[in-house]
Amino acid sequence: MEAKLQETKIQETKLQEPKNEVHNSASVEAMIEQALDRWTSHPLFLNSVAGLINFNSYRKILSRKVLEIVWTQLQVPLKADQEKMQSAIEDLELRLKKLQLEKQAEVVKQRKQEDFNGHERFNETVQPLHLHAKKSAISKSKNSRKISNLN
Amino acid sequence: MDLEVLGSGLNLLERSKQFGFNLEVGSLQPEVVAQAGTMKLLRFSKAASKAPLLIVPSLINRFYILDLMPEKSFLRHLCEHFSVYLIDWGEPQAHGKDLSLNKLLELHLDVLYSTVLLEEEADRAHIVGHCLGGTMGLLWSLLHPEKVASLSLITTPIDFSADCKIKTWAQTQTFDLAAFREAHGNAPSLFLQTAFHSMRPLQFVQKIKKILPQLQNQKTLERFLALETWSSDSRDLPGGCYADLVQRFFRDNCWLNEGYQIAGETYFLKDLRVPVSAISAEDDHIVAFAGTLRSEQVPLVPQFQHWVTKGGHVGGLLGKSPQEKIWPLHLQWLQQQDHTNVRLHSAV
Numbered sequence: 001m002e003a004k005l006q007e008t009k010i011q012e013t014k015l016q017e018p019k020n021e022v023h024n025s026a027s028v029e030a031m032i033e034q035a036l037d038r039w040t041s042h043p044l045f046l047n048s049v050a051g052l053i054n055f056n057s058y059r060k061i062l063s064r065k066v067l068e069i070v071w072t073q074l075q076v077p078l079k080a081d082q083e084k085m086q087s088a089i090e091d092l093e094l095r096l097k098k099l100q101l102e103k104q105a106e107v108v109k110q111r112k113q114e115d116f117n118g119h120e121r122f123n124e125t126v127q128p129l130h131l132h133a134k135k136s137a138i139s140k141s142k143n144s145r146k147i148s149n150l151n
Numbered sequence: 152m153d154l155e156v157l158g159s160g161l162n163l164l165e166r167s168k169q170f171g172f173n174l175e176v177g178s179l180q181p182e183v184v185a186q187a188g189t190m191k192l193l194r195f196s197k198a199a200s201k202a203p204l205l206i207v208p209s210l211i212n213r214f215y216i217l218d219l220m221p222e223k224s225f226l227r228h229l230c231e232h233f234s235v236y237l238i239d240w241g242e243p244q245a246h247g248k249d250l251s252l253n254k255l256l257e258l259h260l261d262v263l264y265s266t267v268l269l270e271e272e273a274d275r276a277h278i279v280g281h282c283l284g285g286t287m288g289l290l291w292s293l294l295h296p297e298k299v300a301s302l303s304l305i306t307t308p309i310d311f312s313a314d315c316k317i318k319t320w321a322q323t324q325t326f327d328l329a330a331f332r333e334a335h336g337n338a339p340s341l342f343l344q345t346a347f348h349s350m351r352p353l354q355f356v357q358k359i360k361k362i363l364p365q366l367q368n369q370k371t372l373e374r375f376l377a378l379e380t381w382s383s384d385s386r387d388l389p390g391g392c393y394a395d396l397v398q399r400f401f402r403d404n405c406w407l408n409e410g411y412q413i414a415g416e417t418y419f420l421k422d423l424r425v426p427v428s429a430i431s432a433e434d435d436h437i438v439a440f441a442g443t444l445r446s447e448q449v450p451l452v453p454q455f456q457h458w459v460t461k462g463g464h465v466g467g468l469l470g471k472s473p474q475e476k477i478w479p480l481h482l483q484w485l486q487q488q489d490h491t492n493v494r495l496h497s498a499v
Contacts, residue, residue: 033353040349041319050326057327057334064334083246083336090188090246094258097187101265108272 176377177215179226181237185266187259188250189241192266196230201489202300203271204233205264207284210240210392211343212385216465217281220377223469228478232486233277236267238284240386248336248390252399253413255392256290264291268298275300277485282306282438282464283396290411292425293418301426301488303481306438306464309420311404313442316350321401332394337387344385350436378465406448426454426488430477432467433459456484 039045068078181193206226208214214237218226229235238260243250267276277300280288285307292299311318331338348354358375365371388396399405410417431443446455458477462470468477 029353029357033351036352037316040316040352046320046323047325050323054325054327054330057330060334061330079245083249086244087246087249091254091258094187094262097262098258098265101262101269104269105265108269112272 176220176380177218178221179218179224179230184236184270185263187262189244190259190263191239191241192263193237193239194270195226195235195237197234198230198232202273202275202277203267204229204235204277204279204485205267206235206237207278207280207288208237208240209282209284210287210388211283212381214239216381216469219381219469220374223374223377223474225468225478228482229279229485232482233489234271236270236276238263243337243387243389245336247387247392248332250389251391252287252290252395255389256287256294256413260287260291264295264298274298277301277303277488279303280305280307281468282308286396286400289420289423290413290418293411293420293423294413296424299425301428301485302423303485304427304429304444305468306430306432306435307444308400308438308442309406309444309448310442311400312407313439315436315439315442317346317437318401318439320346321397328394328397332390335390337390338393340385340387343388344383347437420448421450423449424451424453426491427452428454428456428458428481428484430458430460430468430473430481432462432464434462435464435467437464454488 068080071078179195181195183191184194185192206214206217206229208217217237218224221227226235226237264276268274275298278288278292280286280303282305285304288302289304289307292302335342362372362375399411403409405411406420410419412418427444427449429444431440432438433440440459444457446457449455458480460467460470460473460477462468462473467473
């Protein structure tokens with residue numbers, strides 16, 4: 001009996017082990033994530049990273065300025081000037097396109113207005129014709145009745 | 152979809168083909184209707200709706216998240232009922248550091264929007280904005296309410312003071328924004344991707360743990376790979392736009408403070424007067440749920456509808472539950488706005 005009890009206890013512990021492992025790894029992950037979260041929001045971390053990025057930016061600006069002095073001396077066009085020119089050309093192209101589109105939109109609006117007015121005018125002119133047709137229809141029917149009465 | 156649209160995502164796509172996966176990412180074939188700089192206006196469908204629909208995707212990752220797979224395509228769902236247009240922001244060029252948000256709105260978006268109205272001979276269009284595209288749509292609706300039939304905001308940030316990692320990082324005052332823009336021009340895609348992935352550093356491990364037991368499931372693997380293709384496929388952000396977003400929105404929180412200044416005028420959120428709908432995700436770690444649009448922030452809109460979904464930034468729109476429950480409701484709302492638009496504005 002005791003041996004059987006011991007066996008069942010061993011089986012139970014074995015069954016429990018995987019669950020504990022999963023639980024432990026999830027909690028370890030959660031702990032690491034929390035720690036990383038706190039560290040990446042800490043002012044020390046933020047200021048250090050900002051400092052590194054700033055240093056890199058200033059280094060790049062300084063080296064570019066030194067090169068610009070050299071290229072200017074050699075009378076070679078600068079990349080910054082080329083970029084400014086490209087930007088200005090693109091601006092001009094877009095403004096022209098914008099004006100073109102505004103003009104086209106006005107033409108479309110005018111056409112729609114004309115279609116709308118034309119439709120209204122058509123409605124106005126049709127009605128008298130209908131009246132005239134009605135009148136003539138009525139008079140015809142009267143005549144026919146007269147004829148039938150005579151008959 | 153034209154493979155040119157894919158950037159670094161192309162590598163993952165090609166790799167997955169080598170392993171026998173036939174991923175169809177962005178299966179719809181659009182037509183390029185117009186171009187403004189590097190930005191393209193794409194037409195996906197022509198339908199007999201009264202007002203066309205313009206989708207404004209986020210400025211950061213690529214637009215095909217909205218057409219990720221044939222069975223998970225928000226675009227395809229809208230194409231059945233509307234003439235659908237979409238702005239592909241394209242890859243910014245070197246001179247993009249001078250492209251501010253104001254210029255983007257006044258020139259590029261103006262040209263593309265006017266082209267949509269001209270193509271459809273319409274006076275107004277519905278705008279559906281995703282994430283930062285919603286911010287652009289919101290700005291446009293404030294500038295030109297007479298040209299907007301309705302505005303739909305999908306996981307769009309409004310209150311940038313809501314607690315979230317990006318806000319903490321962007322508000323680091325020691326970070327010299329002007330020097331960064333001067334040095335790098337456009338905000339590099341690697342910089343932005345690193346920031347996004349660092350928001351949840353263990354997410355990659357968790358994804359692998361989730362997918363490993365499902366290696367035999369072809370469909371699940373394809374979905375996972377499609378999403379990873381998109382998630383790794385980012386592009387540079389124009390320097391001017393990046394600076395404006397960080398300064399005006401993350402640091403100054405302009406919607407809730409001094410308003411947004413453009414063309415010599417200041418625009419406030421409370422002045423919005425077009426019908427608005429919003430879809431927000433409760434577990435969104437990129438756009439905090441507490442920072443999405445609330446009805447009290449837009450008191451003058453004739454109609455306001457807000458749907459809240461479970462899930463994160465992407466799952467909140469493309470998950471199974473939003474697809475079954477929110478998409479049909481949103482479509483119904485759009486069709487209702489379309490009908491109202493004809494009734495109120497049919498006079499020529």
